[in-house]
Amino acid sequence: MTLVDEDVSGCGENEDANETEDNEPYDMAYFDNVAGISTEKEYNVQPKFATGVEKILSEGLSKETVDNLYKKYQRPTNCTRLAVLPCNPEIFKHASTKAKTRDSSLQNTQKALIKGVCAITSAFDDLSKSPTDSDTAMTLLKEKVADGVALLSHASHSLDMFRRHSFKGDIKEEYNSLCTNTHPATGALFGPNVNDRIKEVNESLRVARTTRRY
Structure with a gap:
């Protein structure tokens, strides 16, 4: 009886060792990876x-x-x-x-x-x-x-x-404010709301031109 218990225990350990964390057999997980159908596991920090x-x-x-x-x-x-x-x-x-x-x-x-x-x-x-x-x-x-x-x-x-x-030397001088470090670098190099800031600059220029006429 003891011999059978030990054999069963050994089989269980081997099965666990050959399975991934999500209980998928290792050889199948490896094949999925080679075939390009596996998905990358998420990794989160605190x-x-x-x-x-x-x-x-x-x-x-x-x-x-x-x-x-x-x-x-x-x-x-x-x-x-x-x-x-x-x-x-x-x-x-x-x-x-x-x-x-x-x-x-x-x-x-x-x-x-x-x-x-x-x-x-x-x-x-x-x-x-x-x-x-x-x-x-x-x-x-x-x-x-x-x-x-x-x-x-x-x-x-x-x-x-x-x-x-x-990029400061490659854009028009009136848009140089886009190149400052006053806006966080998130999403893209100039920030996610760069279009809104371009519109603000354009509006300021329009108002300035209108003011100079009078």
Whole structure:
């Protein structure tokens, strides 16, 4: 009787191991994937975390927050490449004003990326060196990872703003206000309501032209 129970238990374990989470046999799930008929499983993070990340990606961090985080995370002395590289003076001095301005803007964005990597590097180093059984240690790790996510998200927002601003020379001067960072970057680079803002500009121009006639 014991031998039969063990065999049955073994079969059950094998069946479970060969099934996906939704009880579909693994080989069938794999075939569905190869055939291109499988659907991607949803993955959700905690709602508050998702809201926070989306807010930073859309609006960026405040200058005060950025300055505090920059001071908080310093480059490890034995990781010298974890830094924003300056342009070679031999090249920079011959560059146009436009190129210099562009490089300066990209350096500011890259600094947020580097600081984010510093935060993640520090957290990973802590995980590698010491146990995280204590609540205090785990809290500090979570804080570092959270800071890293915030800085990297802010860097992405900065890149969005740089891309938006790069269109400034390719549109009519009266529409330059569309290229500012006063509107969140959601849905599309210039925001979801760009048509409404274009209409507002057109209306302002129409009123201005009408006023000048009198």
